[in-house]
Amino acid sequence: MLNYVLITFGIAAVGGLVLAASVLRDKLASWALSVVHALLGAIGLVLLITMLLQGSAPQQVLIGFVLLLVAALGGFFLASFHLRHKIPPKAVVIVHAGVAVAGFLTLLSLAL
Template sequence: MINSALIIFALAALGGVVLAAHVLRNRFAPWLLSILHASLGAIGLVLLLILLVQGSAPQQILIGFVLLVIAALGGFFLASFHMRQKLPPKAVVVVHAVVAVLGFLTLLSLIL
């Protein structure tokens, strides 16, 4: 299941790069891509939560999960700007991305 979560998060990250590129160029990101990005992230988090609830997950899964939940909260904050038709602060976009990448790399360390 960790492999599936990693694949899903990798796909979400690809969408995130496109979204971030739009915002960093002072353009609104495509709403549909934002929804897809968030949905993939949510699916990945649910898979990790299932692993955690089963009880025998390594500590890296918990750490990765916590980092990715923090990134998701940042994503909700970013979406709130989009819903108000305002560009979000670029620093928040960068922090969101960095926290998500750290969470992803923490999970990836399990299989490398």
């Protein structure tokens, strides 16, 4: 199941790069891409919860989950700007991406 998690978050990350590039260029990001990015993130979190509930997941799965959950909370904050048709603070975008990458790399360390 870890492979599915990594693929899901990997695809979400590509979308996140496109979204972040828009914001860093002072442009409002694509709403459709934002929704797909959020859905993929939610699917990845549900898969991680499933792994954790099975009881045999290594501690890195929990650490990766917590980091990605924090990133998701940051994503909700970013979405609130999008709903108001405002460009979010660049620093928040960078922190959101950094925490998400840290969570992804934590999970990826299990696969390598």
